[in-house]
Amino acid sequence: MDIQRVSQTDEMLLLKLAGKFDIEQSDYFEKTFNQLAAGKPKRVCLDMTDVNFIDSSGIGAMIKALNLVKSGGGEMILFGLKPMILSVFKLAKLDNFFKVLSPEEFRLKYGG
Numbered sequence: 001m002d003i004q005r006v007s008q009t010d011e012m013l014l015l016k017l018a019g020k021f022d023i024e025q026s027d028y029f030e031k032t033f034n035q036l037a038a039g040k041p042k043r044v045c046l047d048m049t050d051v052n053f054i055d056s057s058g059i060g061a062m063i064k065a066l067n068l069v070k071s072g073g074g075e076m077i078l079f080g081l082k083p084m085i086l087s088v089f090k091l092a093k094l095d096n097f098f099k100v101l102s103p104e105e106f107r108l109k110y111g112g
Helices: 024-037 056-071 085-090 104-109
Strands: 001-006 012-021 042-054 075-079 097-103
Touching: 001 024, 001 075, 012 024, 024 056, 042 056, 042 085, 042 104, 056 075, 075 104
Parallel strands: 012 042, 042 075, 075 097
Antiparallel strands: 001 012
């Protein structure tokens, strides 16, 4: 998995994830995310356009990240989920916890 900081301001941290998000990548994601989000931005946005697989440990790592962001008073937005990943999120009702947008919706609302 690759995690790139696309942009960062006090208001928003935009990260782009790519590759496979599985048990082997969960620790890496958690450590990297904690470092990048240490400034407690008000909004953390994850571009998941290039994530082609996620398993339960990857979802667990994302829930931990969501809790970290919310504990700092922020919100977390996911966008660009592939249809199969989006269906897993909906089936598990994770779209009730994460704000999930299409890339177009994200661009229109946040200008990313």
